[in-house]
Amino acid sequence: MATISGKCLCGGISYESDNEPMFTANCHCSDCRAATGAAYSTLSFFKSDDVKISGETKSYQHVADSGSQMIKRFCPNCGSQLFGENSAREGMISVRAGTIDQVEMVKPARNVYCGSKIPSTPLDPELPASEKMPEA
């Protein structure tokens, strides 16, 4: 049994990883908000090689305000967003944490891009928060 598994709403796309995510963050940037339709996005980052994907995703490419090429992968049937790749983070894949089956393993370590959050979104005061993406 894989440590982590997940799927889209219709189940057409699924994935597994034997390793836990390297880190997880809540992202309040306007791209994540528009892409997910949610107030913010919780992203868990894995090594690309660790995540085995079943099913054919569709993708959308855009340029982030950092200048990075971003690829977002989603289910062509139900539209769930599952994965993201960033040209500045070679070899890493982000997984939209809402799709992870093992909910106890979704432990955001910080809030990022709080400068563009929806004002009413509450932040956990226990977690570090940054205006944009922290340097380290």
Ligand SMILES: [Zn+2]
């Ligand atoms: Zn689906």
Ligand SMILES: [Zn+2]
């Ligand atoms: Zn974001």
